[in-house]
Amino acid sequence: MTGWARSPLKSAAAWALPYWTRGEPGRETPSDLFRVLYLGWAVALTLKVLGSSWDVSWHFKWLRDDLAPPHLINTVGTVIVVALTIVHGYTGYGVDRTALRLIQVGTGVFLVAVPLDLINHRVNGLDITSWSPSHMLLYIGTALMIGGVIRGWFVGAPEGRTRTVMLGALFLFCLENTWFPSQHQEYGVFGIHAWDRGEPYAEPILLQFAADQMGRSVDRNMVVAFSLPAPDYLYPVYATAVCMLVLVLARLMIGRAWSATLIAAGYVAYRVLIWPLLMVADFPISAVPFFLLGAAVCVDLAFYIKVPVLRAVVGAALVTAGSYLSLNLQHTLLDSPPLANTSAIAAGGLLLAVWLGGEWFVQRYRLRGQPTGARVSATATP
Missing domain, CATH: 1.20.120 (Four Helix Bundle (Hemerythrin (Met), subunit A))
Structure with missing residues (x-):
């Protein structure tokens, strides 16, 4: 190992070793x-x-x-x-x-x-x-x-x-x-x-x-x-009921307008970026889930409703409609996995159930957006 390599390693070790002490979770960091x-x-x-x-x-x-x-x-x-x-x-x-x-x-x-x-x-x-x-x-x-x-x-x-x-x-x-x-x-x-x-x-x-x-x-x-x-119904149901829950939780915890849309846009942009890289390297390419953007916009629009239960009910219907309509549009203009539009009712019902659960969970464990941001301490555990 060269002297140049040893020096950063020694510096890193000198910085880190004092912190290597036994402690309980929640200690001042x-x-x-x-x-x-x-x-x-x-x-x-x-x-x-x-x-x-x-x-x-x-x-x-x-x-x-x-x-x-x-x-x-x-x-x-x-x-x-x-x-x-x-x-x-x-x-x-x-x-x-x-x-x-x-x-x-x-x-x-x-x-x-x-x-x-x-x-x-x-x-x-x-x-x-x-x-x-x-x-x-x-x-x-x-x-x-x-x-x-x-x-x-x-x-x-x-x-x-x-x-x-x-x-x-x-x-x-x-x-x-x-x-x-x-x-x-x-x-x-x-x-x-x-x-x-x-x-x-x-x-x-x-x-x-x-x-x-x-x-x-x-x-x-x-x-x-x-x-x-x-089965054909799995793709739209899973995307609507499960993946949208991630965006709902993100919007609740980040607490900023259009945060769900920005996260979805980031993921879609990443998929768009790797698409030509895979193609140039002669690897298989895929359909990019552009329809996710339409569903994510509906998640953010639902948060203009301030009553949690009403937000979940209206939001589940709005997001399900946005997801399936966007998926049909993508299927017509670009490409997508096979459609099963009759699964929309089941997807909406599942989304309503998990959305209500997410609202309760975030409220119960005090995870709603813009908290105090205090450092980790033993009292931070709910």
């Missing part, structure tokens, strides 16, 4: 340490997003490989996550009890899901669908982990623009994780188009493996079953 801890979370979650974005595209082209580059990027992010979880748990810095519990449980669920997913692939082969139980455990673990990070930042960060921007970024990470399984249908649609053009994205070895697993020949019906294994 120095501002510089707090910033470094949450910068670490931002880096870890960014690596997770980059890895997962490439991962879906990769699996529509190549036969599965545990050491594929997208998995390695995710692994680096996971290592940082585990390190941060240990630091929070041992020192008690940067989190209250609730935040620490969520981070630890979420990280634990994720780490348990990884070997379960590997075993699942060994037993069941490709398991290409994003909606399998082992895959869902990965998303659930990540969601709990990000929820803990959001909680820690919410109660510990000082008031100001940085606090608001970082809170929005964390909800953007949460939205990406929640939306992730829906990408299967978004990539699947373009996979079918590529087959119909006579230029399939999937390599012959992947197509043959999938066909052998299904017990059929390599033909269009097999490609459709491989690309769109989920």
Whole structure:
């Protein structure tokens, strides 16, 4: 190791070692340490997003490989996550009890899901669908982990623009994780188009493996079953009832007008950015969920209603209408996964239920927007 490399490492160690003391969650956290801890979370979650974005595209082209580059990027992010979880748990810095519990449980669920997913692939082969139980455990673990990070930042960060921007970024990470399984249908649609053009994205070895697993020949019906294994109603119902809940919670906790729309726009912009990068690198591309913007605008419009229960009732109807109308418009003008408009009533009912639950949860645990922003302390735990 060169002297130039040793010097920054020595400086970092000299700065960090005094903080390595045993403590209970909620202890007073120095501002510089707090910033470094949450910068670490931002880096870890960014690596997770980059890895997962490439991962879906990769699996529509190549036969599965545990050491594929997208998995390695995710692994680096996971290592940082585990390190941060240990630091929070041992020192008690940067989190209250609730935040620490969520981070630890979420990280634990994720780490348990990884070997379960590997075993699942060994037993069941490709398991290409994003909606399998082992895959869902990965998303659930990540969601709990990000929820803990959001909680820690919410109660510990000082008031100001940085606090608001970082809170929005964390909800953007949460939205990406929640939306992730829906990408299967978004990539699947373009996979079918590529087959119909006579230029399939999937390599012959992947197509043959999938066909052998299904017990059929390599033909269009097999490609459709491989690309769109989920029922048509799942995509719009999940997007409307589950993903919109993330934006509702973001709007409640950030407390700023149009915050839900800005988060949705950030996610859509990211998907637009990686689209040409994947195409240039000769990887499969996907339908971009532009319709998310229409639904997000409806979330923000609903917040002009100040009565929580009335806001949830009107908002659920408004967002459901906005989501399905925007999805139909995208399907007509661009492309989208298959539509199932008859599922709108079920999606609206589910959204109403989770919206009411979100309003209660935020009020019960004092998470409504623009809190005092006091530093983390033992009294911050509800």
